[in-house]
Amino acid sequence: MNNRVLLLVAVIAVLNSCKKDDFSSGPSSSTSPVELSIPADSIILNPTGYAPLSALVNYSFTTAGKTKIIVFGKHGDNSNIEHQFEDYGAFHSVPIIGLYPDFKNTVEIVLFSDGGDSIAKAMINIQTGSLPDSMPASITVDSANYDAIEPGINLVSSFSSSIPTRPYMLDNYGDIRWLLDYSSHPELNSLFYDCGIARLRNGNFYFADNISSKIYEVDLLGKVVNSWGLSGYRFHHEVREMPDGNFLVCATNLQSTHTDGTPTIEDYILEIDRQAGSIINTWDLKESLDEYRTVLTGNDTDWIHVNALYYDSTDNTIVISGRTQGVIKLTFDNKVKWILAPHTRWGKNRRGEDLNQFLLTPLDANGNIITDTSVQAGYINHPDFEWCWFQHSPLPIPNGDIILFDNGTSRNFNPNQTLYSRAVEYKIDPVNMSIQQMWEYGKERGIETFSAVISCVQFLPDKNHVLFCPGFQVANANGKGGKIVEVDYNTRQAVFQSSISTGNLLGFHRAKRMSAYP
DSSP: OOHHHHHHHHHHHHHHHOOGGGGOSSOOTTSOOEEOOOOGGGEEESTTSSOTTOEEEEEEEEEEEEEEEEEOOTTSGGGOEEEEOOOOEEEEEEEEOOOOTTSEEEEEEEEEOTTSOEEEEEEEEEEOOOOOTTSOSEEEEEEEOTTTSOOSEEEEEEOSSSSSOOOEEEOTTSOEEEEOOOTTOTTTTTOOOTTOOEEOTTSOEEEEETTTTEEEEEOTTOOEEEEEEOTTEEEEEEEEEOTTSOEEEEEEETTOBOTTSOBOOSOEEEEEOTTTOOEEEEEEHHHHSOTTOOTTOSOSTTSSOEEEEEEETTTTEEEEEETTTEEEEEOTTSOEEEEESOSSSOOBOTTOOBGGGGBOEEEOTTSOBOOOHHHHHTSSOBTTBOOOSSOEEEEEOTTSOEEEEEOOTTGGGOTTSOOOOEEEEEEEETTTTEEEEEEEESGGGGGGGOOSSOOEEEEETTTTEEEEEOOBSEEETTEEEEEEEEEETTTOOEEEEEEEEOTTSBOEEEEEEEOSOO
């Protein structure tokens, strides 16, 4: 046997004699994790006083690691809430969300080594109390194909309580699993968040309050992390985070008037520098639009009623939804790019610009211009195209189109029209100034999903689904409120529907599917 063969045999023998631990930064996966001791006083239910279905668990261990938690659901693995934290160290302070109300919740806590092996674990119980008053009177899951739906939980910006408004997370089995209740908060006890709350890119939540006119950043447990004031302005409806971290805000200028001196409201957009807290840009919509166009409202003061906005990074513009005007794209110097609205009674803005030049021309399914002026003006519908009416929640989707909730109020300027709301997708060509309807859902359901105001849509790209959420006085089996409907984009079939009924008949302003933890 030559020397090379002898060396190879020796190396193999050494390798066979080695244990896995010699090549791992943590214990072997074949080693059972030790019992993790977590004293009862280290489990703090509702530590801030504002998140009654949440807890904070503090523990330490002799070996550094990262925590994974599992909140066990009532309906098997699909109802579990799991999260892996990046909290590497010996001491851990872990926020637990996803607890059921009035229930002895079981939570597993596992400590993993840097190499991915479980080194310690504990099973704990957390008993919660009942939900506060003014929560939904009834929540039902009417239908669900759990193999088809988008995973996650539904963040509901509820209107079921008047003051303070209380957002909650609703799982896909109809159970509330998280809640913010600021009724005992010194500043937010009268919270009215209008469109509701959303998640920042850093994982915290944010919203603005109509009462205090401040923007708030809060963590999973409801602790206020930061706030920003709007000096000289009053917040309404929506605040949105921009890619650079700044905020876009719908606002009322407290000194705003028409040219004839009468006051106006809800016709300003602000950009807030998130670091400095200062207003760095303003859009006075009376400068760019026709402040005396009241074709859909007799209210000169609330002439546009902006109810949503977003930033379009493709061309550095903003898109706003004026409930009684239409959807409008504006540059950062407040110039109109296009107007998505019926071609009826558009005049000039304060600069003297004729706004008719910015109106989008509707196309049929084949891409041909719809020449019927009654369709263009919005008095009748085309088989391939309808305008939106009292719309909410416009959003860009991955293919570049816009999807929005078409409420349908005063459709075709006719209050006696058949009532229905839609999720509708439009393709806009800004070069040729045209608009084409690409997809819709809801018209076929008529009154059963009609919502005269509020409501929202969301595109779910992982499943290619649409969340269609009528939220105002929607008729349900157990009363009135709202519905959360998940629709397969390709088949236009509902794969999930939940009905939320409330004592005041207001279900929610918005509902959004997301992961429970960021």
